[in-house]
Amino acid sequence: MSYEAVRKDYVKHVLEEADCLDNPIEMLENWLHEALKETEDANAMTLTTVNAHGRPSSRVVLIRKLDERGIIFYTNYSSKKSIDLQENPSAAVNFFWPWLERQVRVEGEVAKLPEAESDAYFKTRPRESQIGAWASAQSEEMTSRDQLEKKVSELTHQFEGLEVPRPEFWGGYIIQPTMFEFWQGRASRLHDRIKYEPFENRWKFKRLFP
Numbered sequence: 001m002s003y004e005a006v007r008k009d010y011v012k013h014v015l016e017e018a019d020c021l022d023n024p025i026e027m028l029e030n031w032l033h034e035a036l037k038e039t040e041d042a043n044a045m046t047l048t049t050v051n052a053h054g055r056p057s058s059r060v061v062l063i064r065k066l067d068e069r070g071i072i073f074y075t076n077y078s079s080k081k082s083i084d085l086q087e088n089p090s091a092a093v094n095f096f097w098p099w100l101e102r103q104v105r106v107e108g109e110v111a112k113l114p115e116a117e118s119d120a121y122f123k124t125r126p127r128e129s130q131i132g133a134w135a136s137a138q139s140e141e142m143t144s145r146d147q148l149e150k151k152v153s154e155l156t157h158q159f160e161g162l163e164v165p166r167p168e169f170w171g172g173y174i175i176q177p178t179m180f181e182f183w184q185g186r187a188s189r190l191h192d193r194i195k196y197e198p199f200e201n202r203w204k205f206k207r208l209f210p
Contacts, residue, residue, distance in 0.1 A: 009188070012185070014192060015184035017207065028182075029066055035097040035100055035102070044061075045063055045071075047061045049084035051087050051088060057084060063093075063095075064121065071093060071174065072174050073175075074122075076138035076139075079138040085173065092105065092107045093105070093175065102184055102185070105179075105180070105183070106181075110175050111176065113174055117172060122165075122166035123163075130164040130166075131152060131155045131156055133170045134155050178198065179196065180196040180203075181195045189210060194206070194207055194208070
């Protein structure tokens with residue numbers, strides 16, 4: 001198959017300056033809500049971290065909350081992404097919604113959520129996911145799938161009849177944005193790109209060449 005021959009023209013929407021809100025967090029929330037009307041997977045975002053040696057690493061995670069502070073997600077604090085964030089507390093995320101011909105890039109500084117907030121979210125997770133958080137030594141090598149399934153079975157028995165507490169090694173991060181870019185696909189690769197950056201205690205946007 002020749003990937004060079006794969007072509008698609010983007011014609012569904014446009015992004016004018018008049019469409020841009022003063023607050024890019026509100027604009028991202030609007031785009032997220034629109035994308036979620038089509039599929040529950042719309043809250044997936046590619047998270048890129050960089051370690052102490054400048055090596056980038058990307059993976060898909062789920063946004064769990066968006067508020068005036070920024071973008072919140074949860075993970076194992078011993079995972080590869082968490083180790084990267086300990087060494088370099090900056091990250092970038094990318095949302096891509098091909099059915100809307102849109103994507104959003106966000107860059108920012110990252111901090112752990114308060115423990116109480118991670119506790120509250122953990123209580124809302126399905127019990128199986130709570131036990132899974134305990135069972136997975138995320139990013140570490142395991143001998144076989146059976147090792148994981150045995151651990152899940154042991155923990156299911158251990159917590160039988162009990163509330164599953166949040167592990168100390170699991171919790172939330174918040175990406176505090178320093179840049180947003182909203183991308184709307186257009187015909188002939190003449191896409192709309194609007195970039196937001198902080199300016200005098202507010203956000204200022206500008207249009208970029210595609």
